[in-house]
Amino acid sequence: MSNQSMLIDLTSCIGCKACAVACKQENGLAAGNTFLKVWLKEYLKDKVVKYYVHQACHHCNAPRCQAACPVGAIERREDGVVVQDEDKCIGCQVCVTVCPYGGAKIMANGKAGKCSFCKHRLKSGVPSACVTVCPTQARIMGGREEIVREAERRKAELLGKGCSTRLEGINDIQTKVIYLLPE
Amino acid sequence: MGFYIRPQVLSHNSKPMAHHGDMRTSICSLCNGGCGLKVSVDQSAKVQAVFGDPDNPYNKGKLCPKPMEIVQTLYGPDRVGYPLKKVNGQFVRISWDEALNIIAQKHLNYLNNDGSGSIVGFTSKIGGSYSKLALSIFSELTGMANFGTGPICYDSEEKVRKAMFGSGSASTPLSDAIFAKLILIIGNNCAQTKAGQFQWLQEARRAGAKVVVIDPRYTETAQQVDQFIQIKPGTDGALGMALLHLIIKNKQYDEEFVREKTKDFDQLAKAVADFTPEKAAQITGVPQEVIEKLARDLGTSRPAMLWPGRGIVCVNNAGSTLLAFEALMAILGNIGKPGSGIVSHINGYGKANNLVPPEAVVKPHRKRNAQELYQALEEGEIKMLYIAGNPCANWPDSNRMSKGIAGVDFVVCHTLVLDDSAMLADIVLPAVHWLEESGMQAGINRVMQWKEKTGEPYAEAKSGGDFFRQLASKMGLPVSCFPDNPEEAWELERTHNPAIVGITVERMRQTPGGVHYPCPENGEESVRLFANAVFPTASGKIELLGDKRVELKYSDPLEAPGNAGMLQTEYPYLFSTVKVAAHYHTECQYSEWARELEKPYVELHPLTAVELEVTDGEELRIETATGSLVLPVRITHTVPRNVLFTQPYYTMKSGYETLPVNSLFPVACDQAGGNFVNKNILCRAYAERRLGR
Amino acid sequence: MPKIYFRPERCDGCRACELACIEKHSQTQSIFMANLEKPSPQSRIRVSQSANQFAAVVCQQCLQAMCVEACMTGAMQYSESGAVIHDAKQCVGCWMCVMVCPFGAVIPLAEAKKAGKCNLCEEEKLPACVLACTRKALWYCTGEEYEIKAAGELECAT
Numbered sequence A: 001m002s003n004q005s006m007l008i009d010l011t012s013c014i015g016c017k018a019c020a021v022a023c024k025q026e027n028g029l030a031a032g033n034t035f036l037k038v039w040l041k042e043y044l045k046d047k048v049v050k051y052y053v054h055q056a057c058h059h060c061n062a063p064r065c066q067a068a069c070p071v072g073a074i075e076r077r078e079d080g081v082v083v084q085d086e087d088k089c090i091g092c093q094v095c096v097t098v099c100p101y102g103g104a105k106i107m108a109n110g111k112a113g114k115c116s117f118c119k120h121r122l123k124s125g126v127p128s129a130c131v132t133v134c135p136t137q138a139r140i141m142g143g144r145e146e147i148v149r150e151a152e153r154r155k156a157e158l159l160g161k162g163c164s165t166r167l168e169g170i171n172d173i174q175t176k177v178i179y180l181l182p183e
Numbered sequence B: 001m002g003f004y005i006r007p008q009v010l011s012h013n014s015k016p017m018a019h020h021g022d023m024r025t026s027i028c029s030l031c032n033g034g035c036g037l038k039v040s041v042d043q044s045a046k047v048q049a050v051f052g053d054p055d056n057p058y059n060k061g062k063l064c065p066k067p068m069e070i071v072q073t074l075y076g077p078d079r080v081g082y083p084l085k086k087v088n089g090q091f092v093r094i095s096w097d098e099a100l101n102i103i104a105q106k107h108l109n110y111l112n113n114d115g116s117g118s119i120v121g122f123t124s125k126i127g128g129s130y131s132k133l134a135l136s137i138f139s140e141l142t143g144m145a146n147f148g149t150g151p152i153c154y155d156s157e158e159k160v161r162k163a164m165f166g167s168g169s170a171s172t173p174l175s176d177a178i179f180a181k182l183i184l185i186i187g188n189n190c191a192q193t194k195a196g197q198f199q200w201l202q203e204a205r206r207a208g209a210k211v212v213v214i215d216p217r218y219t220e221t222a223q224q225v226d227q228f229i230q231i232k233p234g235t236d237g238a239l240g241m242a243l244l245h246l247i248i249k250n251k252q253y254d255e256e257f258v259r260e261k262t263k264d265f266d267q268l269a270k271a272v273a274d275f276t277p278e279k280a281a282q283i284t285g286v287p288q289e290v291i292e293k294l295a296r297d298l299g300t301s302r303p304a305m306l307w308p309g310r311g312i313v314c315v316n317n318a319g320s321t322l323l324a325f326e327a328l329m330a331i332l333g334n335i336g337k338p339g340s341g342i343v344s345h346i347n348g349y350g351k352a353n354n355l356v357p358p359e360a361v362v363k364p365h366r367k368r369n370a371q372e373l374y375q376a377l378e379e380g381e382i383k384m385l386y387i388a389g390n391p392c393a394n395w396p397d398s399n400r401m402s403k404g405i406a407g408v409d410f411v412v413c414h415t416l417v418l419d420d421s422a423m424l425a426d427i428v429l430p431a432v433h434w435l436e437e438s439g440m441q442a443g444i445n446r447v448m449q450w451k452e453k454t455g456e457p458y459a460e461a462k463s464g465g466d467f468f469r470q471l472a473s474k475m476g477l478p479v480s481c482f483p484d485n486p487e488e489a490w491e492l493e494r495t496h497n498p499a500i501v502g503i504t505v506e507r508m509r510q511t512p513g514g515v516h517y518p519c520p521e522n523g524e525e526s527v528r529l530f531a532n533a534v535f536p537t538a539s540g541k542i543e544l545l546g547d548k549r550v551e552l553k554y555s556d557p558l559e560a561p562g563n564a565g566m567l568q569t570e571y572p573y574l575f576s577t578v579k580v581a582a583h584y585h586t587e588c589q590y591s592e593w594a595r596e597l598e599k600p601y602v603e604l605h606p607l608t609a610v611e612l613e614v615t616d617g618e619e620l621r622i623e624t625a626t627g628s629l630v631l632p633v634r635i636t637h638t639v640p641r642n643v644l645f646t647q648p649y650y651t652m653k654s655g656y657e658t659l660p661v662n663s664l665f666p667v668a669c670d671q672a673g674g675n676f677v678n679k680n681i682l683c684r685a686y687a688e689r690r691l692g693r
Numbered sequence C: 001m002p003k004i005y006f007r008p009e010r011c012d013g014c015r016a017c018e019l020a021c022i023e024k025h026s027q028t029q030s031i032f033m034a035n036l037e038k039p040s041p042q043s044r045i046r047v048s049q050s051a052n053q054f055a056a057v058v059c060q061q062c063l064q065a066m067c068v069e070a071c072m073t074g075a076m077q078y079s080e081s082g083a084v085i086h087d088a089k090q091c092v093g094c095w096m097c098v099m100v101c102p103f104g105a106v107i108p109l110a111e112a113k114k115a116g117k118c119n120l121c122e123e124e125k126l127p128a129c130v131l132a133c134t135r136k137a138l139w140y141c142t143g144e145e146y147e148i149k150a151a152g153e154l155e156c157a158t
Helices: A016-027 A064-068 A096-097 A119-123 A129-133 A144-162 B066-074 B097-114 B129-142 B155-165 B175-179 B199-206 B236-249 B256-261 B265-271 B277-283 B288-300 B318-331 B370-378 B398-406 B464-474 B486-495 B505-510 B592-597 B606-612 C017-024 C066-070 C097-100 C130-132 C143-151
Strands: A004-009 A038-046 A048-055 A074-076 A083-084 A140-142 A165-170 A174-182 B023-027 B038-039 B047-052 B084-087 B092-095 B118-124 B145-147 B184-185 B210-215 B226-228 B303-308 B384-387 B410-415 B427-430 B439-442 B447-451 B573-577 B603-604 B620-622 B627-635 B643-646 B681-686 C003-006 C048-049 C053-057 C075-076 C084-086 C107-109 C113-117 C139-140
Touching: A004 A144, A016 A038, A016 A129, A016 B047, A016 B066, A016 B592, A038 C003, A038 C143, A048 A174, A048 C097, A064 A074, A064 A083, A064 A096, A096 B226, A096 C003, A129 A140, A129 B047, A144 A165, A144 C075, A174 B184, B047 B066, B066 B592, B084 B097, B097 B118, B097 B384, B097 B410, B097 B427, B097 B464, B118 B129, B129 B464, B129 B486, B175 B199, B184 B288, B199 B210, B210 B288, B210 B643, B236 B265, B236 B277, B236 B288, B236 B318, B256 B318, B265 B318, B277 B288, B303 B318, B370 B398, B439 B486, B447 B505, B464 C075, B486 B505, B603 B606, B603 B620, B606 B627, B606 B681, B620 B643, C017 C048, C017 C130, C066 C075, C066 C097, C139 C143
Parallel strands: A004 A174, B118 B145, B118 B384, B184 B210, B184 B303, B210 B226, B384 B410, B410 B427, B573 B643, B603 B627
Antiparallel strands: A004 A140, A038 A048, A074 A083, A165 A174, B023 B038, B038 B047, B084 B092, B084 B427, B439 B447, B573 B681, B603 B643, B620 B627, B620 B681, C003 C139, C048 C053, C075 C084, C107 C113
């Protein structure tokens, strides 16, 4: 399953946080360690905008964390998955501070940790744990083109219902994880 | 003094699952959603992880976080592994045999000296079908009265529906949503409470259904649907009556259905004759035009479904509200057809009869309702308690309940963890978890599914089924009445209940998603109740006004039980509880993951926050006439002014170390004499500024 | 253990942190006299610029610090609280630590012939540079606190 992309549709997310727990279960993360945090964001515009932020690695095409890491513990693989090697990590936490998405996180032992796109599952062709569990198809995975098409389709459909949204990750900044979020 | 190496350098944060071990199929037994699970079990038969079962037609492999969190509580530090006896305030490990001997001797003693009414069971979480059946046999043999989840969850709903339709059960599976044209969701945040099956609502919308949410809060469900109607808390009844008024006035009801299948229509029409939308608009805060539009939609969109939630059940005017909305569905003819009816988690399928030879049946010598139980505990009428659940946190006025339980002579607690109630017990017994026992699980899709045992019972944990049989044997009761294992229990239950006699274990195992009930001897499933338009009431028709114990008359929540007689100048706000997806009852709070996801907080409107001089994260003390509690503030525009919302899950004897929210709610029931109230209670609040802050 | 975190998007390159650090590490403890002292005090934090991005370089208190591994006398070590500390008495001024630090956060003190590094102003309640930073680009907090604070700061939707 190479060149897989993920769409996170925050307009369909119901905030059940099953993805966050599935992530912890799949990656064997003890208390205090998270790769994915889901939290409520709310603000006023011409209407009440309320959605759940999914704070995790976006798997950038040009990852700043990789550039900042002094020991080369973070690497962007050929298939676009940005992986971090815990054994190489020296715990300087610079990747954490340079990430604009809050994707790399400080773990309980002081090292950094981040979403690996469930690379161990990808190997056997199974989608990431968070995608498998999501009850509302707010998280889907597939080939890049297919996912971009689906994202555009959902955006257009929402616009038709008078709900304006924005897509992140397919325009000027390219990321493997695409976000559709309300505006 | 320094160091040259740091040991944590060697530790690993992430240990991705290498393999998923032996995968066993099971059914989640938390929220009655009945989601299919795949449980990964290691070589020592310990549960490792929980996944969704892609072959289950209802959740289709999707899950909410709760079943995954549960794995942490199975072998967590809080789990009780062995029978314990309290000696000088400390728990000491004893053998099962010793524990059973003590309990049997005490039980017989109280039975002989104080009568069967002196022994009461709190059995809200007794376990699966095996334990439930053994408990009911034991109760019949000893005259023990039991209090289940009814008084704290659904009694009002069940009573009202039973009076109207002849059955308190949900009439329609949730999956019927895809056939509906309109779905009316009232006081129900199913996006959080039935998250694993929320896909059905989305599916329904894609199929063209219009979904309307009526709620005081802009909930996650409200966000996902076509129309959100914000209503003043506790005023839903007024809206229901205005809708009845409009439907009747505009003759949009199903005339034939009303004539043939319902009773008391004229009285119903009279009862709502003066309930105009203007009047309702004033009470509910919903604009008149919106009410009229909703009535038009209901009148023209058939079939339509009603999804009532705890928001109109666990309130002090539940009876008339439920009556109004369910009568609304009835006169519109939205009963018994695909895509119509009422969705609820109440799975009534009748009781198994004649399990015990008539000569051995002992009747309780005292009958008490849930409210009277408090006084009975305080006055020492009750000498012995069986607890399987956590009444010290789940029952209202928790402090009073805890004191009551602490004052009882002898308390037995059959439990998973040492929770607030277990700490007050004299004997604590280790219970099996629902993952460690097979049994029948009924779900919100009106199906019965066979839940397979996955892990081996932890340490010396025993099922309620085994416990009551062995206790009965020690007490010299006829053991032959009891089943020996879950399969046998189901066989016994099925063959003694004509409504489900066609549902064998084998049939449940072989049918993906389970078997719809009732299913009598001929083996025919009933996907929906009342498909043949026969109603098991006295008249054989829908009794639109119920059994008249509840009047179809709007009652102001501020004047209803729990609030009546309170001064609004003294208690200017309303206090309510609402649900989140990561918790269920009190059992998920023992999971570290759940504790990381959810912390207790109170939601406030910004203007209420200004009035109370608190900002985000600051602590607020909330006081009702019953109790008080301090909670951190979360300011949000999604709640109405002057109403405070918090979550009901957290207790003292868990990682949260929080006073149960139920300690703020009075021991009050709505006029249907149904369940306790845990919403819309008058309160006051002020900023809690501790020294040094 | 709290440490200093640098949030690049907040920095405008004013260098207030450097000045505050110099004052803190001066003999006179005077912002006016510091530059006249001999040996002249050196800042442990440095702001560099590339294009219109600024980066403040300060000791990151690495979990597995290269400077500690390179130090032959044990002058660089881990404190009990978890910080990387430098004991000037044991320092022989070989400057291996200066060479191996991936951030250039260890300063060669040329006049004193010793190495110097940020000590998180251990005797103060808050490090001087953090206090001086008007745009709050420098945070002094623990990893846990950082995660909570950072979540509220995310500009991107994530």
